Amino acid sequence: MTSNIQRINEPYYHSTEDIIHKKLELLNLKNGEVLVDLGCGDARNLIEACSFAKINCIGYEILPEAIADAHVNIAKSGLKDRIEIRNEDFFETDISTINVLIIYLTRYALGALSLKLENELPKGARIVTHQFDIPAWKADREIDYLQKNGQREKIYLYTKK
Amino acid sequence: MKLVILRTDIKTKKKVKKMRPVFNSHPVISKWSIDTEDIDNVLRIEAEDNLDEDEVKKLVTENGFYCEDLPDII
Numbered sequence: 001m002t003s004n005i006q007r008i009n010e011p012y013y014h015s016t017e018d019i020i021h022k023k024l025e026l027l028n029l030k031n032g033e034v035l036v037d038l039g040c041g042d043a044r045n046l047i048e049a050c051s052f053a054k055i056n057c058i059g060y061e062i063l064p065e066a067i068a069d070a071h072v073n074i075a076k077s078g079l080k081d082r083i084e085i086r087n088e089d090f091f092e093t094d095i096s097t098i099n100v101l102i103i104y105l106t107r108y109a110l111g112a113l114s115l116k117l118e119n120e121l122p123k124g125a126r127i128v129t130h131q132f133d134i135p136a137w138k139a140d141r142e143i144d145y146l147q148k149n150g151q152r153e154k155i156y157l158y159t160k161k
Numbered sequence: 162m163k164l165v166i167l168r169t170d171i172k173t174k175k176k177v178k179k180m181r182p183v184f185n186s187h188p189v190i191s192k193w194s195i196d197t198e199d200i201d202n203v204l205r206i207e208a209e210d211n212l213d214e215d216e217v218k219k220l221v222t223e224n225g226f227y228c229e230d231l232p233d234i235i
Contacts, residue, residue, distance in 0.1 A: 136205040
């Protein structure tokens, strides 16, 4: 049987600092919230997020090189007590206490995830994606963001109803 | 519960109407929608676990439409 996480085995891409900052700004993070980055790569989103509010972060990642980079970066940032990296199947995880979710996945992967998000995320949870939206969902906000490098990128913000 | 999401060429309400009896009468499909304004005109189906995705694709193509998996490339 193919595990769910293999279905979302996305490559390891770095988002630009611009995009990360804008996504976090849109989330309007509040002290005490739990933020999850699905496919957290080298943890740069999580480290940056900790500068927005006193939050606790969990990053899910399956690529060994990304996990190694994440641990190095978290150690350098001095945020070990606020950021946890998990190498496990997100589909099997309890997401009922997550307040905020950052995702950068393809529409295919977002579609595969969407039912779990609908059924298990608490009401009011915010989700931010970029480049790809969640198929069959309506975003609360859709921003055509002009980056410093001149490239435009779509950012989508959702709130669990 | 199983979720199937496919890209289609079902771009109008009239075309959606053609698929309505097909999905409404399906024994294991509990909920479905086609977003005619979406870039991929996504067909979204919630069904019991035993729904065969290939069967869904066959139902769509038998009714004269195209469908495929959403692209999985960044």
